[in-house]
Amino acid sequence: MPIVLACIIGLLVVSALSLILVRHRAATPVVYGACLTISLALCVASLLSIGQASSEAVLPLGLPWLGAHFRLDPLASAFLAIINFGAASASLYALGYGRHEAEPARVLPFYPAFLAAMNLVVVADDAYSFLFTWELMSLASWALVMVRHRAAKTAYAGFVYLIMASFGTFALLFAFGLLAGAHGDYAFDAIRAHHLSPGLAGLALVLAIIGAGSKAGLVPLHVWLPLAHPAAPSHVSALMSGVMTKVAIYAFIRIAFDLMGDPSWWWSLPALLLGGVTAAIGVLYALMETDLKRVLAYSTIENVGIIFIAIGLALAFKANGLAGAAALALTAALFHALNHMLFKSALFFGAGTVIVATGEQDMKRLGGLIHRMPVSSAAFLAASMAISALPPFNGFASEWMIFQSILVSPQLPQMGLKLLVPAVGVLLALAAAFAAACFVRAFGITYLGRARTAAAAQAVEADRWSRAAILVCPALCLLAGLFPGIVIDWLQPAVTALVAGHMPPQASIPWLSIVPVSASRSSYNGLLLFGFVVAAACLAAVVIHRFASRTVRKAPFWDCGYPGLGILAQYSATSLAQPIRRVFATVAFAAHEQVEMPAPGDPRPASLRRFLRDPVWDFMYAPLASAVGASATLLNHIQFFTIRRYLSFVFIALVALLVVLALWG
Amino acid sequence: MISALATQLGQMLLVLALAPALTGVTRKMKARLQRRIGPPILQPYRDLRRLFGKDVVLADNSSWLFRVAPYLIFAATWVAAALVPTFQTGLLFSWAGDLIAIVALLGAARFLQAVAALDTGTSFGGIGASREIMIASLAEPAMIMVVFTVALVAGSTQLSTIAAFMADMGGLRVSLAMALVALIIVALAENARIPVDNPSTHLEVTMVHEAMVLEYSGRHLAMIELASSLKLLLYISIIACIFFPFGLITDGAGLSAHAISLAAYLLKVIVASLLLATLETVIAKMRVFRVPNLLGIALMLGLLGTLLLFVSGGM
Numbered sequence: 001m002p003i004v005l006a007c008i009i010g011l012l013v014v015s016a017l018s019l020i021l022v023r024h025r026a027a028t029p030v031v032y033g034a035c036l037t038i039s040l041a042l043c044v045a046s047l048l049s050i051g052q053a054s055s056e057a058v059l060p061l062g063l064p065w066l067g068a069h070f071r072l073d074p075l076a077s078a079f080l081a082i083i084n085f086g087a088a089s090a091s092l093y094a095l096g097y098g099r100h101e102a103e104p105a106r107v108l109p110f111y112p113a114f115l116a117a118m119n120l121v122v123v124a125d126d127a128y129s130f131l132f133t134w135e136l137m138s139l140a141s142w143a144l145v146m147v148r149h150r151a152a153k154t155a156y157a158g159f160v161y162l163i164m165a166s167f168g169t170f171a172l173l174f175a176f177g178l179l180a181g182a183h184g185d186y187a188f189d190a191i192r193a194h195h196l197s198p199g200l201a202g203l204a205l206v207l208a209i210i211g212a213g214s215k216a217g218l219v220p221l222h223v224w225l226p227l228a229h230p231a232a233p234s235h236v237s238a239l240m241s242g243v244m245t246k247v248a249i250y251a252f253i254r255i256a257f258d259l260m261g262d263p264s265w266w267w268s269l270p271a272l273l274l275g276g277v278t279a280a281i282g283v284l285y286a287l288m289e290t291d292l293k294r295v296l297a298y299s300t301i302e303n304v305g306i307i308f309i310a311i312g313l314a315l316a317f318k319a320n321g322l323a324g325a326a327a328l329a330l331t332a333a334l335f336h337a338l339n340h341m342l343f344k345s346a347l348f349f350g351a352g353t354v355i356v357a358t359g360e361q362d363m364k365r366l367g368g369l370i371h372r373m374p375v376s377s378a379a380f381l382a383a384s385m386a387i388s389a390l391p392p393f394n395g396f397a398s399e400w401m402i403f404q405s406i407l408v409s410p411q412l413p414q415m416g417l418k419l420l421v422p423a424v425g426v427l428l429a430l431a432a433a434f435a436a437a438c439f440v441r442a443f444g445i446t447y448l449g450r451a452r453t454a455a456a457a458q459a460v461e462a463d464r465w466s467r468a469a470i471l472v473c474p475a476l477c478l479l480a481g482l483f484p485g486i487v488i489d490w491l492q493p494a495v496t497a498l499v500a501g502h503m504p505p506q507a508s509i510p511w512l513s514i515v516p517v518s519a520s521r522s523s524y525n526g527l528l529l530f531g532f533v534v535a536a537a538c539l540a541a542v543v544i545h546r547f548a549s550r551t552v553r554k555a556p557f558w559d560c561g562y563p564g565l566g567i568l569a570q571y572s573a574t575s576l577a578q579p580i581r582r583v584f585a586t587v588a589f590a591a592h593e594q595v596e597m598p599a600p601g602d603p604r605p606a607s608l609r610r611f612l613r614d615p616v617w618d619f620m621y622a623p624l625a626s627a628v629g630a631s632a633t634l635l636n637h638i639q640f641f642t643i644r645r646y647l648s649f650v651f652i653a654l655v656a657l658l659v660v661l662a663l664w665g
Numbered sequence: 666m667i668s669a670l671a672t673q674l675g676q677m678l679l680v681l682a683l684a685p686a687l688t689g690v691t692r693k694m695k696a697r698l699q700r701r702i703g704p705p706i707l708q709p710y711r712d713l714r715r716l717f718g719k720d721v722v723l724a725d726n727s728s729w730l731f732r733v734a735p736y737l738i739f740a741a742t743w744v745a746a747a748l749v750p751t752f753q754t755g756l757l758f759s760w761a762g763d764l765i766a767i768v769a770l771l772g773a774a775r776f777l778q779a780v781a782a783l784d785t786g787t788s789f790g791g792i793g794a795s796r797e798i799m800i801a802s803l804a805e806p807a808m809i810m811v812v813f814t815v816a817l818v819a820g821s822t823q824l825s826t827i828a829a830f831m832a833d834m835g836g837l838r839v840s841l842a843m844a845l846v847a848l849i850i851v852a853l854a855e856n857a858r859i860p861v862d863n864p865s866t867h868l869e870v871t872m873v874h875e876a877m878v879l880e881y882s883g884r885h886l887a888m889i890e891l892a893s894s895l896k897l898l899l900y901i902s903i904i905a906c907i908f909f910p911f912g913l914i915t916d917g918a919g920l921s922a923h924a925i926s927l928a929a930y931l932l933k934v935i936v937a938s939l940l941l942a943t944l945e946t947v948i949a950k951m952r953v954f955r956v957p958n959l960l961g962i963a964l965m966l967g968l969l970g971t972l973l974l975f976v977s978g979g980m
Contacts, residue, residue: 367786370728381730381780390773391766403765403809407816410975422971425813426964429806436772436805437798440779444794449786450726513760522822525761529744529770532758536740544884548717557724557785557880571783571791579799583957 001055001072004080004123007042011035011116018108028098031108032091035115039088042119046080051493062128069187071125074493075258078334079122079250086243086341087115089469093349094235096465100356106147107233114140114239118247127176127186131169134251138165138215141244144236145228157227164214164224172211172251178204179259191259201260205267208255209274215248217301218308219278220616225301226285230293230361234352237293241300242344246337249307256315257330257498265319265414271312272420276427278305283434284588287441287580288612290363290573292351295442296344299387302431303340307333309424310402313409314499316417323501325408328516330495331488331503332401338487339386339394339480346383346473350376353466354446357459363442363573368451372459375467377447382474384439386481389432392530394480394487397514399432400524404516437580445573452567482527485514574610581610589613673757677747680902684746684894685709687901687938694942709894716887724785724880734781735881735888738774742892745770746899750906752923752930754825754832755915763822764812767903768805771855771896775801778889782877793876796953800861800873803960804854807847810967814844815907817974824906832910840970845908847970850963852900854956856893859945861956864893871950898934905933 014034021027054073061068072080094111101107117137124130142165146158180186181194196204214221229240256267282301289295310333317326353376354369355361370377386393406428409421451457462470480487485506496502509515513525544550559565585591589612598604641649689706696703723731745767750756762770779797782790816822818841819830854861857874866872872879878889906913912929914922951959 368726370730370784371726374729385773385776388772388776389769390776391762391769396766396769400765400769403813404822407813407822410817415976418975419972422813422968422975425971426806426810426968429809430802432809433802433805436776437802440776440783440794440798444780444783448728448730448780448784511761519760520821520823520826522763522765522816523760524763524766528758528761529766532744532747532761533737533740533770536743537736540739540888541736544717544888548884549720551720553720553722554725555722557726557787558789559787565788567786569788570786571788571795576783576791576795576798579795579953580802582954583799584802 001057001070003045004042004049004072004119005057005059005070007038007045008116008119008123010038011112011119014038015109015112015116018112022105022108027108028101028104029095031112032094032098035112036088036091036095039084039091039115043081043084043088046077046084047490050074050077050081050490056125062126062132063186066126066128066186068129069125070120070123070129071188072123074497075250075253076122078491078494079246079337080119082246082338082341083115083118083122083243086239086246086345087118089345089349089473090235090239092472093238093352093466093469096463096467096469097233097235097349097352097356099463101147101233103147106149107144107236110140110143111236114144114236118243121247122250125188127180127188127191130251131173131176134172135169137244137247138169141228141232141236141240144240145232147233147236148231151231153227154231157224157231161224161228164221168211168214168221170211171207171214175204175207175211175255178207179255188259192261195261198264201264202267204260205256206270208252209270212248212252212255213274213308215251216245216304216308217278217282218274218304219281219301220620222278222282222301223617223621226289226294226297229297229300230291234293234348234355237297237351238345238348241297241348242341245300245304246341249304249311249333249337252308253311253330253333253498256311257318263315263319265316265412265417267319268312268316269416269420271308271315272417272424273312275305275308275310275312276424278302279309279431280305280427280434281588283431283438284584285614286438287434287577288585288589288591292354292361292363292366292442292446293348295363295438296347296351299347299435299438300340300344302435303336303344303387306399306402306428306431307336307340309428310336310405312424313402313405313421316409316412316414316421317405318499320412320414322408322411323499324503324517325405325411326499327492327495327501327503328401328408329405330499331491332398332405334491334494335401335484335487336395336398339398339477342473342477342480343383343386343393343395346379346470346477347387349466349470349473350380350383353462353470354459356462356466358453358455360453360455363445365453366446366451366456367449367567367570368447368456369459370447372457373447373461376462376470377443379470379474380447381443383477384443386474386477388436388439390436392478392481392526392533394477394484397481397484397524397526399428401514401516402428404522407522408517434580437577441573441576445571445576449570450567452570452572482530483512484524484526485509485512488514585612589615669755669757672753673747676751676753676756677743679751680746680895680898681743681891683934684891684898685713687898687934688894690935691897691938691942694939695945698942698946709890713887713891716882716890717884719883721883721885724787727785727880731781731784731880732885734777735885735892738777738781739888739892739895741770741774741777742895742899745774746895746902748824749899749902750825750828750913751902752912752926753914753918754828754906756825759823759825764816764824764827764903765809765822767824767899768808768812771899772801772805774892774896778877782880785880787880789872789876789879793873793879796873797877800854800956800960803957803964804851807960807963807967808851808855810964810971811844811848811851814840814967814970814974817971824903828906828910828913829915831907832913840973841908843966843970843973845904847963847966848904848907850959852904853944854960854963856897856900858941860948860951860959863950866950873953901934901937905930905937909933
């Protein structure tokens with residue numbers, strides 16, 4: 001615990017120092033180097049501390065009579081590892097990427113503060129420190145979103161983000177208020193001891209899911225996320241998508257599994273329902289998008305949905321006393337959180353190198369980068385396969401565990417869950433299939449084919465720091481996919497503390513397989529499958545090259561006898577998704593196309609326009625915004641009264657209050 | 666241990682050797698049903714040998730991915746096919762990957778195929794890939810729901826365990842009937858057969874799979890063709906071992922039992938191939954945008970089967 005706190009204070013010191021250093025040329029490497037070192041130290045500390053008993057510390061900060069409580073327990077350690085690995089890889093990436101920053105003074109002071117705030121949220125042990133550091137995290141990330149403040153889109157993104165972040169904190173504030181009860185002791189220990197009536201507990205849970213969900217990007221609270229995450233510099237985008245959403249998931253797990261005590265079965269309903277819808281809709285949004293970073297942001301929403309599905313299952317199992325199944329589902333949730341941090345970081349780093357190399361982030365203006373950027377394209381491909389839940393990568397291992405926990409859920413006695421869980425299973429399967437389609441598109445259009453612009457044709461490979469960061473993450477994706485048992489065993493202390501059950505110890509299972517419930521039921525061995533596939537591929541290649549032919553000729557591609565087809569005759573990001581848009585988005589987003597065909601003889605080109613609407617924005621936020629605007633206009637009249645009328649208002653209000661008091665007493 | 670290893674290896678080689686013959690038999694039967702003579706049954710082997718011997722003609726701007734993909738597609742499909750029990754359950758490595766892992770391995774092969782199709786930057790690759798991801802985005806969830814239904818009945822996702830359970834189980838189940846219909850639809854879609862796709866077409870508006878592999882030639886094309894044949898055999902084996910598990914033996918059976926079970930497996934494959942040829946003869950190919958309706962039916966049948974099992978408590 002002292003080491004962790006010292007490291008976090010170190011990050012805050014770096015943040016302060018960077019204010020002095022910021023005009024200096026060496027500021028960028030110094031700040032990111034320091035962040036890298038501290039994050040790695042924190043990462044090692046949390047990897048080691050998960051199996052140990054929880055330790056606490058009280059610092060004389062915050063509210064004067066309360067102090068700031070901090071606590072490092074297994075759950076906090078698990079999330080500290082996720083946060084700090086993400087932070088370390090982002091800092092490594094930024095050592096190279098940060099040099100392209102036009103205004104480093106707008107990034108450097110906030111970056112370490114952002115890291116420190118995320119760490120502090122996880123170790124906070126009273127509601128005041130939690131909310132304070134939560135808000136610090138929001139504001140620091142807001143400052144980082146606003147780095148390119150001159151772009152109109154960024155200002156808008158920052159505005160929406162600020163509103164949604166305040167709204168989320170507001171909901172969490174009320175949730176903690178309810179949890180602490182009437183004589184509010186804000187320390188988490190006191191909250192754990194305080195038991196709520198079922199109605200209040202339900203209200204607190206809904207507030208928690210609003211507060212944490214708005215930060216994590218649950219539909220329909222996700223609207224800020226695809227605006228804000230892509231607006232930030234790419235290493236910050238990676239942190240916000242890969243790490244900050246995990247802090248929000250931590251908040252929900254902490255409240256629902258730890259602070260609120262024994263769950264009722266219906267607590268799982270909002271998590272399952274919102275999770276399922278978020279997973280399927282999030283990635284469908286991504287398929288409609290052509291901006292590479294926005295595609296990645298929408299895919300973050302999908303993965304948050306997947307994690308919430310697993311959390312909902314774990315809540316349902318825990319409420320029904322099925323400890324082993326609850327442990328399986330919660331392990332899957334934590335494992336997927338870790339996995340998503342790894343592959344989403346790699347994907348955002350890839351997008352960042354593309355932006356540095358070409359100045360473009362719209363897929364419509366990219367293409368053919370695999371020839372110019374071999375290393376980062378291979379890394380992006382691996383991360384794409386990982387996020388599409390394909391073996392042998394880690395995404396498959398965690399989604400496989402979620403499918404396995406769905407398969408043990410017929411044991412749940414409640415009819416509501418019996419009907420909901422299979423439907424959620426369909427949504428999860430749809431999300432996985434859409435994700436594969438989405439990343440075929442993201443990788444294929446960005447990196448393959450022929451370059452669509454001159455900038456894409458002139459791209460150069462990233463610098464060595466960025467290359468290192470972009471290779472480390474997919475390598476770890478592969479390792480976590482080949483040896484998932486190690487990760488599962490490592491997560492068990494955190495899971496056991498929350499659901500009082502655990503998965504079978506994976507280290508004792510021969511051949512490094514993983515077994516979720518029992519060996520007769522199901523098992524998976526990524527290492528063996530990977531070995532077989534590699535061996536079979538090598539065998540085939542060697543045999544064919546040795547005994548058949550090995551010659552290669554180059555020729556132009558088949559152009560159907562129409563030479564000189566332009567670059568733009570290739571499939572594009574929008575045309576590749578056209579079948580999916582037509583099948584799924586006509587319902588979900590009211591997608592339609594309009595063809596304008598000039599009359600015969602008219603030399604004007606024909607045009608095709610596509611229309612999409614965002615149902616969440618159009619039916620929820622737009623009416624809300626216009627209602628706020630209308631009421632503000634109404635209230636505006638109050639501003640222009642004479643002093644006499646204001647005085648009479650004061651008088652009437654006073655009399656009314658006195659009357660109320662008299663009646664009340 | 667040794668005999669188990671031998672059976673596993675034998676099974677891998679069996680599916681590899683049998684796959685082109687299956688394609689040949691299906692083509693022959695289809696031709697006979699259409700009153701043509703048709704190519705000899707061994708023609709697919711000759712085609713493969715011819716393709717292996719030819720030069721590879723690469724498109725100018727294809728990358729390393731285009732050259733690596735065929736081997737990985739072939740290897741992933743082969744490994745997936747080797748995990749499905751053909752004539753014997755309790756395969757040595759069946760615990761390494763369950764039915765979900767098999768579906769995911771095929772998904773990985775499809776991912777690589779679609780990505781490789783986009784590599785050359787031609788319209789054919791694009792049209793194939795875009796249709797393929799649309800079909801897959803419904804076929805894969807439908808397959809997962811079939812897996813759920815079957816796994817809930819058998820209490821396991823391991824194919825060997827499922828096959829053994831199904832062989833012992835008497836009686837019929839509504840949920841399994843739904844799963845069978847859904848699985849057949851998925852198998853038709855995944856293997857690019859009529860009514861979803863036409864394996865023998867070369868007309869742009871109807872192509873899906875053939876459009877994706879249009880730029881491939883020589884040994885690369887041979888690998889992909891072999892992988893396609895393997896995939897067809899794999900789906901027939903899955904359907905046979907889950908729904909028609911008679912004749913399956915477990916490890917340690919005698920030589921005559923081996924012969925009988927092998928004969929039973931071959932018989933199942935031939936019957937399946939005859940049914941496929943008949944189906945392809947009597948129905949027409951659907952328009953691309955009608956395919957989602959068909960696959961939607963499969964998805965809903967899978968979901969209904971699963972729901973039925975959830976509500977009835979796994980019975």
